[in-house]
Amino acid sequence: MTVRVAVTGAAGRMGKTLIEALSLAEGCELTAAIERPESSLIGVDAGELAGLGSNGVKVVGNIREVVGDFDVLIDFTAPVATLDNAAVCGEAGKGMVIGTTGFDDGQKQQLSDAIAPIAVCQASNFSTGVNLCFKLLDMAARVMGDDVDIEVYEAHHRHKVDAPSGTALSMGQVVADALGRDLGKVAVYGREGQTGARDRETIGFATVRAGDIVGDHTVMFCAEGERVEITHKASSRMSFARGAVRAAQWLSQQSAGRYDMQDVLGLKADEV
Ligand code: NAP
Numbered sequence: 382m383t384v385r386v387a388v389t390g391a392a393g394r395m396g397k398t399l400i401e402a403l404s405l406a407e408g409c410e411l412t413a414a415i416e417r418p419e420s421s422l423i424g425v426d427a428g429e430l431a432g433l434g435s436n437g438v439k440v441v442g443n444i445r446e447v448v449g450d451f452d453v454l455i456d457f458t459a460p461v462a463t464l465d466n467a468a469v470c471g472e473a474g475k476g477m478v479i480g481t482t483g484f485d486d487g488q489k490q491q492l493s494d495a496i497a498p499i500a501v502c503q504a505s506n507f508s509t510g511v512n513l514c515f516k517l518l519d520m521a522a523r524v525m526g527d528d529v530d531i532e533v534y535e536a537h538h539r540h541k542v543d544a545p546s547g548t549a550l551s552m553g554q555v556v557a558d559a560l561g562r563d564l565g566k567v568a569v570y571g572r573e574g575q576t577g578a579r580d581r582e583t584i585g586f587a588t589v590r591a592g593d594i595v596g597d598h599t600v601m602f603c604a605e606g607e608r609v610e611i612t613h614k615a616s617s618r619m620s621f622a623r624g625a626v627r628a629a630q631w632l633s634q635q636s637a638g639r640y641d642m643q644d645v646l647g648l649k650a651d652e653v
Pocket of ligand 1: 389390392462
């Protein structure tokens with residue numbers, strides 16, 4: 382069965398890459414493309430928008446116009462837009478792959494309520510390599526334990542609007558969970574001035590925004606005399622797009638529930 386996939390935020394950096402990834406994938410196809418209602422690109426061919434040549438799918442300005450045309454929506458937009466789309470998909474029983482980051486606590490709750498009836502795969506990072514890193518981080522935190530200082534460094538392009546990245550926060554969460562710490566209490570977001578000596582319990586985050594960096598993440602486990610660093614570097618958005626397309630295909634076979642990329646890749650603790 383071919384999975385019918387819609388892409389919203391079709392003209393965005395990820396939207397265009399997702400359209401390309403779908404054109405290369407087997408077992409699924411792009412059947413709808415959505416942008417803001419006021420976008421000048423409404424009516425444009427989605428394939429041409431992505432620089433691929435015509436694919437016959439016209440960009441529309443309202444998800445409700447095409448809700449009968451897809452099985453799974455892939456949404457890499459912004460929190461407000463994703464919440465609107467989640468309300469429509471929740472009502473219509475359509476699956477969602479959500480890559481949008483930067484939800485605040487209130488928006489997270491709204492999202493949970495809206496998607497309760499449907500199958501959703503949400504991840505701060507859809508690349509296979511980053512999801513492998515989550516697994517390695519869990520192992521490193523358990524082995525290195527409470528005898529190390531742990532710092533998370535991330536760098537992204539100058540257009541990114543949220544910080545630290547959703548991936549950096551997920552990495553911090555994996556480490557905090559492995560060590561039984563509450564990330565909300567131990568996270569330190571940047572340092573300046575007379576900070577005093579470092580508290581070992583803390584997990585520090587450092588953010589760089591510059592140029593066209595697609596996404597670098599490093600977690601350091603620093604002991605006296607040695608340190609372990611786990612690093613991932615994305616060089617193309619295609620790594621995220623391929624993962625999201627794989628998630629859409631996987632999700633089409635799942636019952637209602639909330640999943641992440643670790644589920645898609647079979648990386649949950651009892652499966653490896
Ligand atoms: P982008 O280039 O700005 O694209 C976002 C798209 O969504 C644009 O077409 C934008 O339209 C549209 N949009 C934004 N707000 C909207 C609204 N309220 N209603 C309708 N459409 C709206 O951004 P991007 O780099 O593709 O990233 C998009 C999101 O994906 C970000 O949250 C980013 O952090 C996340 N991301 C996640 C992963 C992952 O693996 N999970 C990887 C990369 C990026 P306008 O241009 O008109 O605003």
